[in-house]
Amino acid sequence: MTASAGWTIHSIQPILRSLLALALAALALAPLLSANVYVQTLGVSACLFATMAMAFNLVYGYTGLLCFAQVAFLGIGGYTAAILVTRLGWSFWVAAPVGGLLAAIAGLVVAFSSLRLSRHSFGIATLAAALLCTIVARDWVSLTRGSMGIPGLPAPEIHLGSLDIVINNPYRFYGLSLIFAVGAIAFLHRIIHSRIGRIFVSIRENEPLAISQGIDPLRYKLLSVGLSAFVTGLCGALMVFNLTIVDPSILDFYYTETMLIMVVIGGPGHFWSVLVSSLVFSILPELLRFSTDLRLVLYGLLLIAAMLVFPKGIAGLLEKRGTDFWHKRLAAGRGQVS
Amino acid sequence: MSPPLLSVRDLSAGYGDEPITYDINLDVQSGTITTIVGSNGAGKSTLLKAIYGLNRKFSGTIDFNGRNIETLASVARFRLGLAFVPQGRCNFPLMSVRENLRLGGYSLRAMEREDAIERVTEIFPILRQRMSVLAGNLSGGEQQLLEMAMVLMISPKLLLLDEPSIGLSPINLSLVLENIQRIRAQGVTIIMVEQNVRGALAISTDAIVMDLGRIVVTGSPQDILQDERIAAAYLGKRAAR
Numbered sequence: 001m002t003a004s005a006g007w008t009i010h011s012i013q014p015i016l017r018s019l020l021a022l023a024l025a026a027l028a029l030a031p032l033l034s035a036n037v038y039v040q041t042l043g044v045s046a047c048l049f050a051t052m053a054m055a056f057n058l059v060y061g062y063t064g065l066l067c068f069a070q071v072a073f074l075g076i077g078g079y080t081a082a083i084l085v086t087r088l089g090w091s092f093w094v095a096a097p098v099g100g101l102l103a104a105i106a107g108l109v110v111a112f113s114s115l116r117l118s119r120h121s122f123g124i125a126t127l128a129a130a131l132l133c134t135i136v137a138r139d140w141v142s143l144t145r146g147s148m149g150i151p152g153l154p155a156p157e158i159h160l161g162s163l164d165i166v167i168n169n170p171y172r173f174y175g176l177s178l179i180f181a182v183g184a185i186a187f188l189h190r191i192i193h194s195r196i197g198r199i200f201v202s203i204r205e206n207e208p209l210a211i212s213q214g215i216d217p218l219r220y221k222l223l224s225v226g227l228s229a230f231v232t233g234l235c236g237a238l239m240v241f242n243l244t245i246v247d248p249s250i251l252d253f254y255y256t257e258t259m260l261i262m263v264v265i266g267g268p269g270h271f272w273s274v275l276v277s278s279l280v281f282s283i284l285p286e287l288l289r290f291s292t293d294l295r296l297v298l299y300g301l302l303l304i305a306a307m308l309v310f311p312k313g314i315a316g317l318l319e320k321r322g323t324d325f326w327h328k329r330l331a332a333g334r335g336q337v338s
Numbered sequence: 339m340s341p342p343l344l345s346v347r348d349l350s351a352g353y354g355d356e357p358i359t360y361d362i363n364l365d366v367q368s369g370t371i372t373t374i375v376g377s378n379g380a381g382k383s384t385l386l387k388a389i390y391g392l393n394r395k396f397s398g399t400i401d402f403n404g405r406n407i408e409t410l411a412s413v414a415r416f417r418l419g420l421a422f423v424p425q426g427r428c429n430f431p432l433m434s435v436r437e438n439l440r441l442g443g444y445s446l447r448a449m450e451r452e453d454a455i456e457r458v459t460e461i462f463p464i465l466r467q468r469m470s471v472l473a474g475n476l477s478g479g480e481q482q483l484l485e486m487a488m489v490l491m492i493s494p495k496l497l498l499l500d501e502p503s504i505g506l507s508p509i510n511l512s513l514v515l516e517n518i519q520r521i522r523a524q525g526v527t528i529i530m531v532e533q534n535v536r537g538a539l540a541i542s543t544d545a546i547v548m549d550l551g552r553i554v555v556t557g558s559p560q561d562i563l564q565d566e567r568i569a570a571a572y573l574g575k576r577a578a579r
Binding site: 195198199201202205206208209210211212213214215216269 | 390392411412413416417421422423424427428429430431432433437440441442444445488492
């Protein structure tokens with residue numbers, strides 16, 4: 001049997017890529033073409049979750065750091081932007097990046113203090129940071145208004161000469177979220193496929209070997225956490241201005257769980273499969289709304305089924321096909337030599 | 339005689355609060371292959387890691403190429419020309435051969451890195467044909483070549499090899515030893531820890547026997563192998579035969 005018999009990920013990769021690009025483009029355009037507010041709102045959610053999942057994939061999938069503080073970065077970004085806009089009258093366009101920056105600084109502080117010990121310490125410290133942020137959001141009433149939250153966040157405005165756009169409806173917010181998601185995900189793609197991205201993977205795969213190549217793992221781990229926190233913080237700012245309120249529910253463990261599901265099912269350390277998985281798992285809970293009572297049960301069953309069928313994620317399955325292809329080719333090559 | 343490339347004096351090193359190696363004194367001349375042998379737990383790998391700065395130093399000094407290095411971090415020692423290859427598989431299996439080589443030349447500038455890739459693939463031409471293949475998909479022997487090529491990317495002055503043949507088949511073991519000699523021929527000085535005593539000593543210029551964290555014998559590989567008492571006491575029955 002020759003290696004060309006049967007499909008492999010290598011042989012159908014160009015077709016897969018084209019189909020995926022078309023599907024993503026169609027999916028991205030659907031809410032813009034639809035007059036349905038529900039579809040547009042779902043589109044905003046999908047854009048933000050996809051970006052959050054990709055940011056989490058950078059730190060967990062590519063660098064191998066299980067970070068439970070993503071939700072804290074989301075909250076820090078959201079609360080910072082909301083407070084700066086409502087209390088200090090800052091523009092959303094300045095407040096949102098400052099929110100991202102503050103989330104990145106918080107991530108660096110937690111990471112720097114814990115990563116010098118071990119990866120496990122990092123996991124525990126990030127979990128503690130997430131819990132601490134929840135307490136701060138709930139109990140520092142003078143700053144965050146506690147469980148009342150900060151309501152009535154103004155719609156972001158764009159003034160370009162004579163052009164004034166107020167992003168005050170789901171259609172426009174979807175447009176903004178789509179531009180942000182495409183930009184942020186393209187940025188993460190660039191990082192992942194650069195030399196820095198390869199270094200992240202080398203640290204995840206074999207840290208002692210990475211050190212032996214002259215790589216300083218702490219520096220790159222901090223970079224990974226910082227970048228991931230910054231992007232997640234920006235997502236938080238967009239999320240709260242879309243909802244027009246920020247309250248402690250933004251720090252709910254649900255967000256951590258969702259990001260984990262998206263990345264684990266997609267295949268940690270893989271780009272396109274995690275992107276597809278994040279879009280599927282953004283939309284899936286909505287598709288299951290036909291049965292309010294059984295929705296969560298069905299969701300759980302689908303997750304279990306996915307884990308049984310793709311124990312290493314969707315990408316793991318595709319990668320196995322690719323590995324089998326190379327093993328067959330190498331074996332065939334050796335057969336010819338002998 | 340020229341000054342040694344590496345000079346270790348009264349070195350005690352280990353992990354946590356406990357030293358594993360005690361009062362190590364060692365001189366390594368340029369262009370040599372020094373093999374450290376001894377039973378499990380003798381402190382061989384600990385000594386290599388101490389030279390590279392991967393564990394805790396309790397006392398003593400380490401001079402490399404005329405410079406005192408014991409207070410430097412591993413990365414700084416690497417920049418001075420000291421390279422360490424840890425135990426086990428020493429490539430990144432989920433990356434292509436080219437990406438592995440680029441990581442091997444991490445400390446080089448982009449142009450130097452590409453030149454180095456050209457240089458090492460001239461030494462190991464099979465790698466040129468496998469540039470876009472994932473390292474994990476290479477055969478055991480090809481992976482071994484890749485690992486050697488990664489080491490040669492930076493042209494280190496001193497290479498520390500921790501059990502390079504561990505887990506390899508006899509065919510690949512001889513390939514490893516052959517490649518270690520090729521690396522030496524490129525002007526690299528080598529210190530290695532190796533469980534396969536006979537094979538390693540056969541290609542070495544110097545030998546060190548360690549036991550319970552101390553150097554108990556130093557000398558030429560032939561002298562050590564021929565001394566039945568030493569071989570039986572420290573190297574096990576197979577080496578003594």
